[in-house]
Amino acid sequence: MIGSTVLLGALALLTAGAVSAQNNNVTSLYGTWTSGTGAVVTGPGFADPLNNDRPFIYPANTGIAYSFTDDGYFETAQYRFKANASHPACPTAVIFWQHGTYQLHANGSLTMSPAPFADDGRLQTQNPCTPTTSVLTYYNEWEMWDTWSINIDTNHEAYSIRAQNYNGKVPRLFLTTRPPSMLPTTSLTAIFNGSAQA
């Protein structure tokens, strides 16, 4: 189901033995990559940062997604539950979104910076067991994948990214769309605050 059209070309290349050996990946980062069921996808179906009260469209299931352009922009969307060991019945739902720019480094790492759109990111936590059940804040975090590679996942018949950050393994990401599903790669809140939306 996921990315199978994009994959066909890759398999053809592989059988022809035509994949360049100079890189550790079989295709570019360009596109939208989603974990697991694909419930979380970057773009207008997930985030509406111009909506101050409801900047998120809650997905049906948890997951994470990343999108990359060819000219250095990225966007991420994540929806997770954080367990609470002392109160197992009270996991905290964490949802966040941000976009910015990414860089590939000679040592094989990939860094993602919220600059120059650091005002646009949003994060919401929800815990029905706490007095304040919902907290909405700005979000802008620098992120690094220490190592990453794009492979072909034969089970899912899709390109997949395996990445590792300071925390360990990033959930496996599968290529779902090209071109990527993304909000405009511009400063959204600056446009909103200015005259463009008047």
Ligand SMILES: *[C@@H]1O[C@H](CO)[C@@H](O)[C@H](O)[C@H]1NC(C)=O
């Ligand atoms: C790899 O390069 C990035 C960017 O310069 C740096 O932040 C990171 O610490 C480097 N990783 C290692 C293991 O040296």
Ligand SMILES: *[C@@H]1O[C@H](CO)[C@@H](O)[C@H](O)[C@H]1NC(C)=O
């Ligand atoms: C766990 O839940 C309790 C009660 O809701 C809360 O006071 C505490 O801060 C939570 N801990 C974490 C790590 O979220």
Ligand SMILES: *[C@@H]1O[C@H](CO)[C@@H](O)[C@H](O)[C@H]1NC(C)=O
């Ligand atoms: C937009 O306006 C909000 C509320 O006044 C402010 O907090 C935010 O920093 C502004 N963003 C930019 C990019 O000017």
Ligand SMILES: CC(=O)N[C@H]1CO[C@H](CO)[C@@H](O)[C@@H]1O
């Ligand atoms: C980090 C890295 O090697 N990226 C490469 C992945 O493969 C594409 C296509 O060959 C290259 O354009 C990237 O530079």
